[in-house]
Amino acid sequence: xxxxxxxxxxxxxxxxxxxxxxxxxxxxxxxxxxxxxxxxxxxxxxxxxxxxxxxxxxxxxxxxxxxxxxxxxxxxxxxxxxxxxxxxxxxxxxxxxxxxxxxxxxxxxxxxxxxxxxxxxxxxxxxxxxxxxxxxxxxxxxxxxxxxxxxxxxxxxxxxxxxxxxxxxxxxxxxxxxxxxxxxxxxxxxxxxxxxxxxxxxxxxxxxxxxxxxxxxxxxxxxxxxxxxxxxxxxxxxxxxxxxxxxxxxxxxxxxxxxxxxxxxxxxxxxxxxxxxxxxxxxxxxxxxxxxxxxxxxxxxxxxxxxxxxxxxxxxxxxxxxxxxxxxxxxxxxxxxxxxxxxxxxxxxxxxxxxxxxxxxxxxxxxxxxxxxxxxxxxxxxxxxxxxxxxxxxxxxxxxxxxxxxxxxxxxxxxxxxxxxxxxxxxxxxxxxxxxxxxxxxxxxxxxxxxxxxxxxxxxxxxxxxxxx
Numbered sequence: 001x002x003x004x005x006x007x008x009x010x011x012x013x014x015x016x017x018x019x020x021x022x023x024x025x026x027x028x029x030x031x032x033x034x035x036x037x038x039x040x041x042x043x044x045x046x047x048x049x050x051x052x053x054x055x056x057x058x059x060x061x062x063x064x065x066x067x068x069x070x071x072x073x074x075x076x077x078x079x080x081x082x083x084x085x086x087x088x089x090x091x092x093x094x095x096x097x098x099x100x101x102x103x104x105x106x107x108x109x110x111x112x113x114x115x116x117x118x119x120x121x122x123x124x125x126x127x128x129x130x131x132x133x134x135x136x137x138x139x140x141x142x143x144x145x146x147x148x149x150x151x152x153x154x155x156x157x158x159x160x161x162x163x164x165x166x167x168x169x170x171x172x173x174x175x176x177x178x179x180x181x182x183x184x185x186x187x188x189x190x191x192x193x194x195x196x197x198x199x200x201x202x203x204x205x206x207x208x209x210x211x212x213x214x215x216x217x218x219x220x221x222x223x224x225x226x227x228x229x230x231x232x233x234x235x236x237x238x239x240x241x242x243x244x245x246x247x248x249x250x251x252x253x254x255x256x257x258x259x260x261x262x263x264x265x266x267x268x269x270x271x272x273x274x275x276x277x278x279x280x281x282x283x284x285x286x287x288x289x290x291x292x293x294x295x296x297x298x299x300x301x302x303x304x305x306x307x308x309x310x311x312x313x314x315x316x317x318x319x320x321x322x323x324x325x326x327x328x329x330x331x332x333x334x335x336x337x338x339x340x341x342x343x344x345x346x347x348x349x350x351x352x353x354x355x356x357x358x359x360x361x362x363x364x365x366x367x368x369x370x371x372x373x374x375x376x377x378x379x380x381x382x383x384x385x386x387x388x389x390x391x392x393x394x395x396x397x398x399x400x401x402x403x404x405x406x407x408x409x410x411x412x413x414x415x416x417x418x419x420x421x422x423x424x425x426x427x428x429x430x431x432x433x434x435x436x437x438x439x440x441x442x443x444x445x446x447x448x449x450x451x452x453x454x455x456x457x458x459x460x461x462x463x464x465x466x467x468x469x
Contacts, residue, residue, distance in 0.1 A: 001149070004323030005330075008187060009164065012331065015183050016168020016176035023172050025360050030173035031102040031346045032261045037178055039267045043274025045181035045335075046258040047282065048188065050249065052336030055286050056192075056329045057141040058389055061306035063290025064297070067219035069238075070290060074283045076239050080246025082276060088250045089259045090268045091408045096260040103346040104253035107260065108400065111407045119403075119418045124351025126399050126422070127253050128344045132370070134254075134392040135340035136377035141306075142333040143378070148310040149326050158378040161330065165338045166371050170364050174261060177338045184331035185278065191328025192285045195309070198316050199292040212295045219294060234440075241442035245390075248397030248444050250404055253347075254339035337374070344370040390442075391433065398425030398447025406455040417458035425451035 028034055037045075063070035092107065099110035105127060109120030143157030150156075168176040203209040214220050223235045249255050262271055293308035296315065313325040345366040399422045406413055413421070425447040432443040 001319035001323040001326070004320045005326045008324070008327035009160075009330065012180045012183060012334065013164055013167055016180040017171045019168070019172030019176040019179050022175060027350065027360075027363060028102050029175070030360065030363050031342065031350075032096070032257070033173070033175040033178065035097070035261055036263050037175075037258070037261045038263060039270035040274050041178055041182050042258050042262045042267075042271040044185040044278060045178040046255055046271075046275050047278045048181040048185040048332065048335035049258060049339045050252075050255050050279065050336075051188065051282060051286075052138055052141070052332050052389075055283070056188075056309055056332050057144060057306045059283075059286050060290040060293060060309045061304075063287055064294050064305040064308045066224060067213075067216070067291070067294070068222060069224045070287055072223070072239050073242050073245075074287050076242025077246035078276070078280055078283065080243035081249045081279075082246075083243075084247040084250045085272055088404060088408050089256075089272065090265050092250075092256060092404070093259055093262055093265045093268060095407070097265070101350070103350045104256055104260070104343065104400075105347055105351045108403055108407065112412060116415055116418070118415050119422075120351050122419060122422060123400060124347035126426070127347045127351075127396070128370075130392045130395050131254060131340045131344045131347075132374055132377060133388060135337050135344070135370075135374035137388040137392070138333040138337040138340065139374060139378035140388075142330050144304075144307055144310070146326070148307050149314055149322060155379055157330075158375055161334055161337060162371050162375040162378075165334055165341055166368055169338050169342060169367050169371075173363070173367075174257065174339075174342050177335075177342060178258065178261070180338070181335045184335045187324070187331045188328045189278070189282055189285075191325045191331075192282060192289060194321065195313055195317070195325055196285050196289050196292070199289065199296070199312065202316060203292065203295065209292060209295065213291060216294060237441055241445050244445045244448060245393070245397075245442045248393055248401060248448070251397035251399065251401035251448075252393065253396070253400075254336070254343040257339070257343060257346075341367060341370050341374060344374075390438070391429075394442065394444030394447060395426055395429050397444045398429045398451060401448050402451030402455050405452060411455070413455050413458060417455060420458075421451040421454040424454055 023029060024034060026034075059070070059073070062073070095111050096107050098113060099107050101107045101110050103124065105120050105123035108123060109116040139158035139161050142161045143154045146152045146157035146160075147154045168180060172179070200206065200209060203212060210220075223238060259268070259271065262268060289309060289312075293312045296312050297308055310326065310329065313322050317325065345363065348366045348370065349363055402421055402425060403413065403418055428450045429443045429447040432438060432446055437443070
């Protein structure tokens with residue numbers, strides 16, 4: 001088990017380090033790979049970054065607890081993500097080229113070619129804050145898997161993951177991240193598919209598994225009992241909330257930077273084809289594994305639902321294949337952690353400082369510093385991976401997605417309106433969470449609406465500069 005796990009980690013590291021052969025030693029190359037990434041690499045990298053340890057640990061844990069209603073998470077999330085991509089992705093890629101910026105904040109603040117330093121600094125600061133929390137959650141997810149399968153201290157996975165991320169990010173920046181993401185996507189898919197096949201075979205097939213799930217009280221209902229509103233209105237809001245969660249991907253710098261690094265805006269359709277086909281298959285398998293895990297593992301108060309997948313793998317698979325599953329989990333956590341670290345580094349070196357072209361050694365030093373901070377947060381973390389990721393995801397979306405949407409609409413908000421909308425979105429998210437309403441409706445929904453309403457009222461119209469799909 002340890003041998004196969006270590007072998008995959010070594011493979012990922014070698015792939016990442018080998019990217020140094022194409023490094024040009026510039027900031028644009030370090031953070032955007034010189035806008036030379038092929039569509040298939042863009043798609044697979046975005047899938048790996050988006051799915052992360054949240055899918056292996058968080059979503060499967062959520063499905064273990066919630067049951068069949070978790071299917072709406074998948075359907076809503078992917079459909080919302082897809083609808084956003086039809087309008088935003090190509091425009092963002094074109095704006096990246098026009099603005100000559102290397103960070104997500106830089107592109108939004110320089111959308112029309114006029115630098116808006118105040119907005120860029122605020123977006124950069126918020127990005128660092130929440131992406132660090134997000135990165136710490138990925139390291140926690142890896143730690144949980146190692147704790148279950150190897151009995152190692154829970155800090156071991158976080159430390160190992162941080163060390164590997166630093167190793168290949170220092171070598172090739174985002175190019176190393178994208179190359180390893182592609183390899184990690186393959187391992188993630190194989191690992192999830194393998195566990196699903198073995199679990200179904202052990203239960204005697206789909207029909208037998210469904211009968212077993214039906215015996216669990218309330219597990220096969222179509223919607224959770226706890227809805228913001230009863231009946232059909234509550235069910236519609238539940239699904240709509242997850243659609244907005246999927247739409248929220250446009251506000252995630254670490255995911256969108258993959259599409260910003262694409263070789264040509266005309267390649268966007270092919271990149272999205274790779275992304276959505278891979279994403280749909282992988283997410284469906286994750287939900288299925290989460291449902292089956294409840295059959296194999298008793299629902300007790302002492303059991304951590306986010307340990308369902310590694311625990312089930314340990315019970316069903318021989319040691320070498322357990323190593324493959326663990327490698328898949330670690331691949332997922334690292335593919336997102338390295339993306340988050342690089343996005344934070346880009347914000348630190350290009351959004352918060354007065355100069356635009358820092359030296360390469362400063363870029364790499366920033367990467368190391370950000371990784372250390374994420375590790376410290378991971379070691380101090382006592383929240384669930386699912387809860388922490390959703391909070392960071394909704395905060396980033398509520399702060400940034402409304403501004404990106406109005407820019408794509410051809411509007412030109414001024415600095416004051418942009419800052420008010422960013423702050424309003426964040427405030428609504430945290431108030432919603434403090435009131436405990438996130439269990440009924442995704443908090444990013446009202447947060448994004450608040451920011452969007454402010455910008456649509458206050459922003460002036462401008463002739464759209466791009467019509468590409």
